[in-house]
Amino acid sequence: MSERNRTVAVYRNREVGFQEFTVPENERTTVLDALEYIRARIDPDLMYRHSCHHGSCGTCGCAVDGKFVLSCLTRLGDLEGDVVRVEPLPTMDHIGDLAVDPTKFFEEFPEGLTYLRPSEVNAKAERPEDVAEYTRFENCIECGLCVSTCPVTADFTGPAALAAIDREIEKHPEREDEMLDLADGKRGAAACERALNCSRVCPTGVYPAKHIAFLNRKLGKRRAAEKE
Amino acid sequence: MADPTNYHIVVIGGGGTGAALAYDLAQRGYRATLLERGELTSGTTGRHHGQLHSGARYAAGDRSIARECMEETRVLMRIAPEAIEYNSGLFVALTAEDEAFAETFVESCAEAGIPTERLSAEACLRLEPGLNPAIRCGVRVPDGTLDAWRLPLHFFAAARGHGALIRNFAPVVGIELDRTGVRAVRMRDLRSKREEEIGCDLVINAAGAWAGQVAGLAGVSLPLTPAPGSMLAVRKRLTNLVVSRLHPAGDGDILVPQRGLSIIGSTQWQTDDPDDVVPSDEEVEFLRESAVAMVPGFAEAPYQAAWAAVRPLAGASVDVEAGRALSRDFVTIDHGKNDGVGGLVSLIGGKATTLRAMAEQAVDVVGGLLDVSRECRTAEYVLPSHRAYYRNHATEPERSA
Numbered sequence: 001m002s003e004r005n006r007t008v009a010v011y012r013n014r015e016v017g018f019q020e021f022t023v024p025e026n027e028r029t030t031v032l033d034a035l036e037y038i039r040a041r042i043d044p045d046l047m048y049r050h051s052c053h054h055g056s057c058g059t060c061g062c063a064v065d066g067k068f069v070l071s072c073l074t075r076l077g078d079l080e081g082d083v084v085r086v087e088p089l090p091t092m093d094h095i096g097d098l099a100v101d102p103t104k105f106f107e108e109f110p111e112g113l114t115y116l117r118p119s120e121v122n123a124k125a126e127r128p129e130d131v132a133e134y135t136r137f138e139n140c141i142e143c144g145l146c147v148s149t150c151p152v153t154a155d156f157t158g159p160a161a162l163a164a165i166d167r168e169i170e171k172h173p174e175r176e177d178e179m180l181d182l183a184d185g186k187r188g189a190a191a192c193e194r195a196l197n198c199s200r201v202c203p204t205g206v207y208p209a210k211h212i213a214f215l216n217r218k219l220g221k222r223r224a225a226e227k228e
Numbered sequence: 229m230a231d232p233t234n235y236h237i238v239v240i241g242g243g244g245t246g247a248a249l250a251y252d253l254a255q256r257g258y259r260a261t262l263l264e265r266g267e268l269t270s271g272t273t274g275r276h277h278g279q280l281h282s283g284a285r286y287a288a289g290d291r292s293i294a295r296e297c298m299e300e301t302r303v304l305m306r307i308a309p310e311a312i313e314y315n316s317g318l319f320v321a322l323t324a325e326d327e328a329f330a331e332t333f334v335e336s337c338a339e340a341g342i343p344t345e346r347l348s349a350e351a352c353l354r355l356e357p358g359l360n361p362a363i364r365c366g367v368r369v370p371d372g373t374l375d376a377w378r379l380p381l382h383f384f385a386a387a388r389g390h391g392a393l394i395r396n397f398a399p400v401v402g403i404e405l406d407r408t409g410v411r412a413v414r415m416r417d418l419r420s421k422r423e424e425e426i427g428c429d430l431v432i433n434a435a436g437a438w439a440g441q442v443a444g445l446a447g448v449s450l451p452l453t454p455a456p457g458s459m460l461a462v463r464k465r466l467t468n469l470v471v472s473r474l475h476p477a478g479d480g481d482i483l484v485p486q487r488g489l490s491i492i493g494s495t496q497w498q499t500d501d502p503d504d505v506v507p508s509d510e511e512v513e514f515l516r517e518s519a520v521a522m523v524p525g526f527a528e529a530p531y532q533a534a535w536a537a538v539r540p541l542a543g544a545s546v547d548v549e550a551g552r553a554l555s556r557d558f559v560t561i562d563h564g565k566n567d568g569v570g571g572l573v574s575l576i577g578g579k580a581t582t583l584r585a586m587a588e589q590a591v592d593v594v595g596g597l598l599d600v601s602r603e604c605r606t607a608e609y610v611l612p613s614h615r616a617y618y619r620n621h622a623t624e625p626e627r628s629a
Contacts, residue, residue, distance in 0.1 A: 028534055033506055039266075040504035047397050047418050049267040051274025053535035054461045056487060057377030059267060059274075072533060096419050099267070099397065106618035115310045115378070115614075121465050121485070126354040128345070128368065134315050134468040137375055137487045142615075204488065 006076050008034050010046070011087040012097050018085065023076075031064055031071040031086060035098070048098040055203055058141030061148070062098050063087040068145040068201050089148045105144045108161035110182050113168050139204045140164060146198035146208050156191040157183070159198035159208035166211035169218070180219055189215040230599045232257035237594065238413050238426060239263070240400050240442050241434035243273035244580050247383035248587035248606070249434055254390035256591060256602040261426060262392060263415055265399035269380050271502075272436050273580065275537035277459055277493045278486045279470055280304065280312055280372035281581040284319065284344070285477050287336035288329075293557060294340035300582045301370060303607045304379070306629035307584075310613065311379040313486070317371025317470035320352060321364040322521060326474045333474060334367060344369055358466045358525050371470040373486045374580060381614035383583070389612055403431060403446040409570025410446065430594060433574040437502040437538040443574060448567045450574060456536040457494035458507035460515040462529035466490045471522050480518030489532055492519035498541070505536040540576055558582065560590045562597065573597070 006025040009018040021042055023034040032050055039046045051057040053072045060071040065085050076084060092100035119134035127134065146159040162183055169179045183189045189212050198208040235258050239249045242264025253260040264270075283297030305314060321327040330346065337344045345368040352366035353359055384394055395415075401423065402414035412427045433450075435442040443450035465485045473481035484491045492515045499505060507515075512534045519526040542559070558578030564570035575590040588604040595601060610627040 028506075028512070030533075036504050040501070044399075045418055045421070047266075049270070051267065051269045051377045053275050054459070054489070054491070054533035056278075056375070056489065057269075057274055059270075059377065072535075096397065103618045106615045109615050109619065111613070111616075113613075113615075115375075116313065119313075119315070119465075119468050121468050122357055125357050125468075128316060128355065131314075131316055136313050136373075136465070136468075136485075137378075139488060141487075 006034070007083045008038070009083050009085045010035070010038070010098065020083065025076045027075070027077055029076050031062070031069075031074045031076065031084065032060055034076060034084075035071065035086070047096040049100070056141060058143035061089050061143040061145045063089065063148075068148045070143060070145070070203050073203060089144055091148045092144060102144060105147060105158075105160070106142070108157050109164055110161070113164050114171065117167070117171055138164070138167060140167070140206045141204055143203065145201045145203065146206075149197040149201045151195050151197060152191055152193050154191055155187045157188055159192075159212060162189055162192075162215060163206050163208035163211040166215050176218070180215070180222055183215045184219055189219060192216070229601050232598075232600045232602055233259065235259065235429045235598055235600070236261065236427065237430050237432060238428040239432045239434055240413070241271070241436060241438070242268040242394070242396060243271050243434065243436055244269065244380045244383070244583040245434040245436065245575055245578060245586055247380040247387065248583040249432055249575065249590060250387035250392040250394060251383045251390065252587040252591045252604060252606050253594075254387050254392035255605060256595070256600070258600075260387070260392040261428070262387070262394045263398045263400055263413070264396045266397060268384060268394070268396050269377055271438065272537045272539065273380055274377050275459075275535055276374075276376035276580050277482060277491060278373050278376050278484045279482055280314070280374045281579060282317065282370040283340055283342050284317070284333070284337050284369035284371065285472060285482075287340045287342060288332055288476060290557075291336065291340045294337070294342060296585060297579070297581050298340060298342045298370070300585050301372070303584060304374075304581070307607065307609065308379055308382045308611050311375045311382055313373040315372060315468045315470075317369050317472060318347075318352060318356060318366050319369065319472045319474040320359060320366045320522060321474040322360065322362070324364070327364045329475055330365060330367060337369065342369060356467050356469055356471065358523050359471070360522055360524055365474075367474060368469075371472075373470060373484055375486075376580065378614040379580065380583070381617045382611035385612040385614065385617035386609075388617060400442065400445065403572070405446060405569065409564060410572050430571045430573065430598065432590060432594065433572065437540040439540055439574055439576055443563070443572075446563070446569050446572050448563050448569050448572065450561070450576075451542070452576065453498050453541040454500070454502035454538045455496055455498050455541040456502075456505040456538045457496045458511045458515065458534065458536045459491055459493035460507070460512055460519070460534045461489045461491045461532040462526060463488065463532045464490060464525070464529035466523050466525050466529065473522065480515050483519050483522055483526070490519070490523070490526060490529065492516070492526070496539075499538075502538040505538055507534045507536050542576065558586045558589075560593045562593060564597065
């Protein structure tokens with residue numbers, strides 16, 4: 001495997017701005033691998049969030065060359081330019097270098113949302129008697145990239161939480177009224193400007209914009225039914 | 229008997245072990261502070277393969293480890309069901325040798341209290357049409373998939389709800405001793421770039437593959453060898469069940485489906501430095517071939533990621549085979565008794581599946597040292613949502629499991 005060097009410019013703070021580091025790169029090296037190298041070999045104080053290293057936990061979101069991505073799935077080899085610029089997500093509270101505090105993001109999710117869904121894999125296959133239903137985790141890994149790219153500037157529940165609310169209705173139709181109450185109002189689904197940035201940036205195919213459109217349709221139907 | 233609220237315990241290491249310790253300590257009434265040098269679960273825990281172990285994989289080697297896995301699987305299904313895809317697992321025989329192992333495998337599982345179901349090749353393929361059609365037979369077991377980030381977050385949320393202080397980006401740089409033992413830890417807060425001294429009555433070292441470095445801060449030698457293992461994920465969920473090779477536990481023999489991915493693992497090598505570990509080309513190729521042998525569709529699925537996670541192996545220099553057996557167990561070490569440094573306990577080893585039981589054992593040891601008799605009750609309550617760690621963590625009511 002061929003190795004070469006690459007320059008990575010990492011945002012540190014207001015005073016320093018970006019700091020450049022030289023890291024070794026092969027075909028698989030990701031932005032997260034580069035950050036791990038920097039912390040292990042150059043600066044042990046470098047702050048960044050990460051956990052699973054395979055696009056499942058949702059902690060390592062950042063802006064790479066201006067695009068909102070998961071650092072663990074972004075390979076240096078797929079990026080043009082001699083210098084790779086890495087910045088923290090702008091919509092969460094900055095705590096240092098690339099690290100942010102996702103509290104505000106999670107506060108938008110209502111309590112009691114389920115995280116498992118029925119599995120669609122091999123739907124026609126036989127199922128053992130003791131497994132009531134094959135399940136899997138929701139696609140949404142709660143990384144916050146959609147919220148970071150959303151152009152809505154007004155107070156807004158945001159695409160991730162709204163998508164989760166609509167998923168809850170799809171899984172549990174009996175909760176529709178309760179869920180629609182959460183998506184209703186000025187800061188709810190109605191605030192969406194239909195830019196579709198959220199669906200484009202989502203690393204796991206949640207398509208939040210589609211779910212927000214579904215919510216608006218359901219809310220419209222409910223309002224129409226209430227008038228009758 | 230002493231009152232636990234009089235004791236301040238510092239847990240070093242914010243992985244699954246630390247998460248379960250912080251919850252257990254806080255629930256029993258201790259004042260607990262957890263210090264993690266980076267983000268929570270950024271060491272080994274989060275990079276876990278994601279298999280919830282029924283214990284079937286370990287049954288032939290060690291019945292008691294297997295039995296504990298089965299018991300803890302049942303506990304986790306009660307207290308953290310939303311962090312687990314509980315679709316069961318299938319061990320498949322690819323060779324005549326694998327097939328001959330079925331008898332031993334099923335008997336060992338029975339002795340460990342793990343239910344099994346022997347299946348013909350045809351029955352296996354009816355459950356999982358993506359399996360290699362050349363398989364000879366299979367055995368179904370109660371394995372599952374866990375979310376390696378969200379399962380510990382459930383524990384962290386519960387710990388915070390009970391008043392534990394969880395501090396990330398807080399590397400420990402020193403352990404201060406007086407003549408009786410540990411008096412304080414010194415921590416460098418990466419947010420403020422300032423050093424703080426945190427007074428405490430006892431430290432639990434839960435730093436996993438980094439536990440040797442932490443023990444070294446107190447002048448204690450804890451011979452651990454960091455042993456990374458690699459995994460490879462593709463962007464397609466090929467099965468509902470966890471698929472394993474029906475043979476004595478080895479490399480590249482577990483294919484875990486998770487969310488929309490399939491993940492093959494693992495390997496094992498040894499290193500001096502647990503930081504900055506990445507898989508080699510040879511490992512990635514070996515893992516791909518191993519997965520394809522069980523589920524041929526793996527070959528066409530798009531690449532997602534390849535990464536390594538570091539286990540701590542006991543003993544400074546153990547060979548890999550011996551190490552594998554050792555690494556699956558966990559041990560609580562009282563460094564007061566072992567090394568003459570009072571107030572320092574290390575909890576080493578274990579598995580994601582048994583994190584709760586590990587904490588129970590270690591906090592029982594702590595209770596013995598501090599003369600506190602509070603029973604562990606972490607198996608009795610449903611854990612709060614992973615999101616509750618960040619949101620309204622103090623307000624969710626406890627529900628009996």
